[in-house]
Amino acid sequence: MLTTADADGRPAGGPTGDDGLRLDGIGVRFGGLVALQDVSARVPPASVVGVIGPNGAGKTTLFNVVCGFVKPIAGTIGWDGRPLRPRPHRLASLGIARTLQGVGLFEGLTVLENVMVGAGRTARPNNAFALFGLPPSDRAERRLRAAALARLDRLGVVRYADSLPATLPHVMQKRVALARALAGEPRLLLLDEPAGGLSRTEVEELAEVIRDLPTSSGTGCAIMLVEHHMDLVMAVCHEIVVLDFGRVIARGTPDQVRGDPAVTEAYLGAEPDEVSEAAAG
Numbered sequence: 001m002l003t004t005a006d007a008d009g010r011p012a013g014g015p016t017g018d019d020g021l022r023l024d025g026i027g028v029r030f031g032g033l034v035a036l037q038d039v040s041a042r043v044p045p046a047s048v049v050g051v052i053g054p055n056g057a058g059k060t061t062l063f064n065v066v067c068g069f070v071k072p073i074a075g076t077i078g079w080d081g082r083p084l085r086p087r088p089h090r091l092a093s094l095g096i097a098r099t100l101q102g103v104g105l106f107e108g109l110t111v112l113e114n115v116m117v118g119a120g121r122t123a124r125p126n127n128a129f130a131l132f133g134l135p136p137s138d139r140a141e142r143r144l145r146a147a148a149l150a151r152l153d154r155l156g157v158v159r160y161a162d163s164l165p166a167t168l169p170h171v172m173q174k175r176v177a178l179a180r181a182l183a184g185e186p187r188l189l190l191l192d193e194p195a196g197g198l199s200r201t202e203v204e205e206l207a208e209v210i211r212d213l214p215t216s217s218g219t220g221c222a223i224m225l226v227e228h229h230m231d232l233v234m235a236v237c238h239e240i241v242v243l244d245f246g247r248v249i250a251r252g253t254p255d256q257v258r259g260d261p262a263v264t265e266a267y268l269g270a271e272p273d274e275v276s277e278a279a280a281g
């Protein structure tokens with residue numbers, strides 16, 4: 001089990017009272033299949049909210065609703081206190097970024113170029129730089145490049161900057177994907193199975209990174225985390241929402257969720273101690 005960051009057993013950071021992301025009564029159907037029904041969740045700034053549940057529970061679908069890839073038939077989405085009608089191409093300008101289940105890097109671009117693409121939203125030329133006589137494209141690109149290298153450095157993968165993603169170990173590809181999502185300085189980050197395929201040690205290292213994100217970003221980044229690795233979820237989340245067959249069957253702090261019989265039952269009827277193994281398997 002990973003350890004939590006402070007004395008009361010909850011990670012550092014936590015809700016600040018601002019609005020962040022609100023999902024109310026979300027419903028999604030795929031033909032005859034009810035993928036989500038009456039799902040509500042709140043992800044305040046500077047908090048990490050976990051979305052867990054067995055395979056097919058609707059976790060990725062919920063992310064897809066926030067990103068505008070899937071249109072709900074019911075419910076409302078709010079962002080920063082305003083109604084949100086998500087459109088995939090507008091997400092970056094709203095300060096929303098996601099990593100994909102899997103890795104999802106551009107294979108034809110180097111690691112550095114992948115992260116520079118992710119920084120597109122914040123990469124506008126700054127008029128003040130004109131005073132120093134550099135052409136706008138050079139100035140903008142240099143800033144972008146320096147910021148991307150710094151981001152890669154912080155995640156321990158700067159040595160791969162000029163490599164193609166496919167040549168990197170899986171764990172390093174996942175870090176690059178995270179660096180790319182962070183490059184746009186998002187205020188809401190959706191992480192879909194960031195620990196997929198990682199070893200126990202690698203998961204522990206990732207927990208440190210995620211736990212620091214809400215405060216290290218300086219913007220009170222809100223994080224919604226879908227993950228099967230229960231140790232990671234329990235270590236980094238302030239709140240957890242548990243889905244099963246598209247419905248919320250439990251929610252609360254890691255300790256509340258861990259002890260909830262409905263959660264145990266959803267995970268293959270396992271004993272509470274076995275939930276972690278069943279979910280990670």
Ligand SMILES: Nc1ncnc2c1ncn2[C@@H]1O[C@H](COP(=O)(O)OP(=O)(O)OP(=O)(O)O)[C@@H](O)[C@H]1O
Nearest residue numbers: 030033035053054055056057058059060061062101
């Ligand atoms: N585009 C789609 N068209 C039809 N059915 C879909 C589509 N996307 C998801 N589903 C179905 O909706 C349900 C929820 O799928 P979803 O991918 O959200 O689950 P998940 O909780 O992310 O599962 P996993 O843990 O395996 O990633 C599943 O029954 C899935 O087969």
Ligand SMILES: [Mg+2]
Nearest residue numbers: 059060061101
């Ligand atoms: Mg999924």
